[in-house]
Amino acid sequence: MARTSDPNAKVDLLRAAEAVFVERGLDHAKVEEITARAGKSKGAFYLHFESKEDAFRQIVETTLARLAACLDGGEAMQVAAVAEGPALLEALLDHDVEVFEFLWQNRALIRLLGGGGGSASFSYLVEEFAERCRGAVRRTIAWSAERGIVRPGLDVDLVSRILSGAYDQVARHVVRAQRKPDLRRLLGEVQHLFMHGIGGPAVRESDRPVRNASKTVVGRGRGGARTERRARPRKKEPARS
Amino acid sequence: MARTSDPNAKVDLLRAAEAVFVERGLDHAKVEEITARAGKSKGAFYLHFESKEDAFRQIVETTLARLAACLDGGEAMQVAAVAEGPALLEALLDHDVEVFEFLWQNRALIRLLGGGGGSASFSYLVEEFAERCRGAVRRTIAWSAERGIVRPGLDVDLVSRILSGAYDQVARHVVRAQRKPDLRRLLGEVQHLFMHGIGGPAVRESDRPVRNASKTVVGRGRGGARTERRARPRKKEPARS
DNA sequence: TGGATTATTGACTGGCCGGTCAGCATGGCG
DNA sequence: CGCCATGCTGACCGGCCAGTCAATAATCCA
Numbered sequence A, B: 001m002a003r004t005s006d007p008n009a010k011v012d013l014l015r016a017a018e019a020v021f022v023e024r025g026l027d028h029a030k031v032e033e034i035t036a037r038a039g040k041s042k043g044a045f046y047l048h049f050e051s052k053e054d055a056f057r058q059i060v061e062t063t064l065a066r067l068a069a070c071l072d073g074g075e076a077m078q079v080a081a082v083a084e085g086p087a088l089l090e091a092l093l094d095h096d097v098e099v100f101e102f103l104w105q106n107r108a109l110i111r112l113l114g115g116g117g118g119s120a121s122f123s124y125l126v127e128e129f130a131e132r133c134r135g136a137v138r139r140t141i142a143w144s145a146e147r148g149i150v151r152p153g154l155d156v157d158l159v160s161r162i163l164s165g166a167y168d169q170v171a172r173h174v175v176r177a178q179r180k181p182d183l184r185r186l187l188g189e190v191q192h193l194f195m196h197g198i199g200g201p202a203v204r205e206s207d208r209p210v211r212n213a214s215k216t217v218v219g220r221g222r223g224g225a226r227t228e229r230r231a232r233p234r235k236k237e238p239a240r241s
Numbered sequence C: 001t002g003g004a005t006t007a008t009t010g011a012c013t014g015g016c017c018g019g020t021c022a023g024c025a026t027g028g029c030g
Numbered sequence D: 001c002g003c004c005a006t007g008c009t010g011a012c013c014g015g016c017c018a019g020t021c022a023a024t025a026a027t028c029c030a
Helices: A009-024 A031-038 A042-048 A052-072 A075-082 A085-105 A107-114 A123-146 A156-176 A183-196 B009-028 B031-038 B042-048 B052-072 B075-082 B085-105 B107-114 B123-146 B156-176 B183-196
Strands: none
Touching: A009 A031, A009 A042, A009 A052, A009 A107, A031 A042, A052 A085, A052 A107, A052 A123, A075 A085, A085 A107, A085 A123, A085 A156, A085 A183, A107 A156, A123 A156, A156 A183, A156 B156, A156 B183, A183 B156, B009 B031, B009 B042, B009 B052, B009 B107, B031 B042, B052 B085, B052 B107, B052 B123, B075 B085, B085 B107, B085 B123, B085 B156, B085 B183, B107 B156, B123 B156, B156 B183
């Protein structure tokens, strides 16, 4: 051996790459810009990564893995596992806050991912992850239903989709904010909203309550419970954040 | 004059371009693939468009404009303007259905837009549009509050964000579905969910009701009403669909 | 210090593709 | 039929940039 390799090289490159990807998106990121920022040469980059895409994948996968760990690990979930009633809600809120804290820390990259990863390829990564999130939500709901936290007869599949979507939107908002929002307050309001609805006096149970409530099963695919149509105003939005 | 130009050329090219953009994303779409599918030459393409990006912009802008018209026009809104109580909810639901019908018709392109448009540039287009949607939602909510459809004291800004997000998610789901879902049923359930919440017996107003409810103003930015934190389970999700 | 060994560099290559334009095709007209 | 105006074509040009590798620098050891 004659010369010892720079142990920081890969880390530096990853950091620089993340910055450039965030700024330009995968397709428009130039390897030379990455290496310039890292103070390395182009050759050094290919010493550590197969290709530009490889670097991108490494960054995304690492972050998603950490986020996933945060999602279904975390001490708040330990507490939630044994809590009851309001304390349970509080524990679940703690968990939400943990997750969003992570999102805030990694907001630049999360923002990029929210925008399709800056390349048409790779969206599958994000989609898989989103699906995983929805799975976690669904489990939490099914489990909450058993404990009387949410009313029975809900279409778990649909509810989880809606909840994921709502939190997704909140996440996108947080991740773009200039100043860090009060996450606990924000998430608390979201939780409150979903628990109690937004209905006013004019709709006080004007709706027939849940009618049949077939199964509430978790099996995604076919919808479980079926209330009927009728409910609440709103527009829509097809695009991202 | 000696030769008459093909009057379908531009339409054919736009159709082909849309297909290719949907398949590959803007950055990876090749002009030659577009022209091949349209049965035209590369030159013909540049006879009608400044550049590849120009064609993309035309397609996106046209679609978003039509969607916008669908969003805040539509006969269902006429009805809603004079309806009361449950009939109003029904009218708003009709409107939702109209919008989602449009989304379904244009699902391929909408799917692309949801994924960031296949290019890091251009996401601003989609973002602007999303913001516009949120504005529409906010107006609907504020207006519904006046009629007692939703309870007073809600943080309109936050609620609109959450609703947009939830519907966004539903839209993404619809747009990817293999078979056309029963839109009316789906949207009806969403409406019902939001109006009545998902809370079960264990949380029956365990929450103190809205406490102060500062203003409920529309001025986004500072949150209006402030209940406290406490509420409901869930995970989170940072990415798209 | 000199030479061996390994890390690092950055000029260069090759392929790709957006955009151009000289020339060909088409069809009207005298 | 020959001529012209106009539209359409697709081979070509040039820029860009991912990825390579011969040359060079750094470090170790004797």
